[in-house]
Amino acid sequence: MLALWLLVFITGLAVGSFLNVCIYRLPLGQSLVTPPSHCPKCNHRLGAGELVPVLSYLMLRGKCRCCGARISPRYPVVELATGLAFVLLVMVFGWQIKTLGYLILFCGLLTASLIDWDHQIIPDQISLLLVGAGLILQALQSTGTLINGIIGGLLGGGLLLVLAVLSKGGMGGGDIKLVTGIGVFLGWQLLLVSLFLSFIIGSLLSGIWILIKRQGLKTAVPFGPFLSLGAIITLFYGEQILNWYLNCF
Incomplete structure (x- = not known):
């Protein structure tokens, strides 16, 4: 059972990583697919080891590996929040269609909130x-x-x-x-x-x-x-x- 909850949490972390992409790119009118994830300062394309939710931020100490530009702590916070929300929602509402809807709703609301806060x-x-x-x-x-x-x-x-x-x-x-x-x-x-x-x-x-x-x-x-x-x-x-x-x- 612990392995199942861990899987839910990891899925939430991965979804949170994608939400970070949406939060950054949607208000700028950019594609969510291209170009691949990169440092906005030096355009360094991020490798697989730099895209691991939360862990990459900790290993890089919150800075770009190439130019040393500061990475916002919001990225790991969004990932953690999404991971924890996935676990909490599934624990409270169980494995049903309604729960899937609530997961989608949470992701949409989190993304909309942060974009609205940044760009109105x-x-x-x-x-x-x-x-x-x-x-x-x-x-x-x-x-x-x-x-x-x-x-x-x-x-x-x-x-x-x-x-x-x-x-x-x-x-x-x-x-x-x-x-x-x-x-x-x-x-x-x-x-x-x-x-x-x-x-x-x-x-x-x-x-x-x-x-x-x-x-x-x-x-x-x-x-x-x-x-x-x-x-x-x-x-x-x-x-x-x-x-x-x-x-x-």
């Missing part, structure tokens, strides 16, 4: 992938889950579209599309829980960030990471939060 954009490729994958995986479960997913996607996208209009651009198109994908995976009830958590977390952390940076209230803060965090919390605790809320009446 959420590439359409990520949101469309989530919507498409979510619809397929929901359809493989049952007609009921598919309908719930469709309603969740339309409700999520519709609510944020209304907010974008009312706030006159305060909510971006990337956020709207991302929430559509989240809604497809979670269904309409859990989507509402996810949005509630996202706005609460976003308000608190944004306020703290603005105070620390001593910036004005009109400072643009990417909302994608908060939408993603709300969705991840909902995956694990959404049912309990929803039941607690309903029992209050």
Whole structure:
């Protein structure tokens, strides 16, 4: 059994390594396939020994072997986070189609969050992938889950579209599309829980960030990471939060 969990963890590390490629290249409009992985400073093509998740970073001491340029610690952090998330999601939800969907959702949300944090954009490729994958995986479960997913996607996208209009651009198109994908995976009830958590977390952390940076209230803060965090919390605790809320009446 330990060997099986180790395999899940290693798979997550490998997927995390690919997510790093997506995070770096997608906002630049570059291909995810070519050119092969290389140092962005000296263009040194990375060999197999330099592409091992986490271990390569440690062995290279966080620097390029050729030019000595610093490698961001985000790379091993993303790989470790993905590996641990794979193990946790499989442990909690078991070996089922729904779990596969949650793995895809986590990868999409992590990628979208970091790109949004760096560039204040959420590439359409990520949101469309989530919507498409979510619809397929929901359809493989049952007609009921598919309908719930469709309603969740339309409700999520519709609510944020209304907010974008009312706030006159305060909510971006990337956020709207991302929430559509989240809604497809979670269904309409859990989507509402996810949005509630996202706005609460976003308000608190944004306020703290603005105070620390001593910036004005009109400072643009990417909302994608908060939408993603709300969705991840909902995956694990959404049912309990929803039941607690309903029992209050």
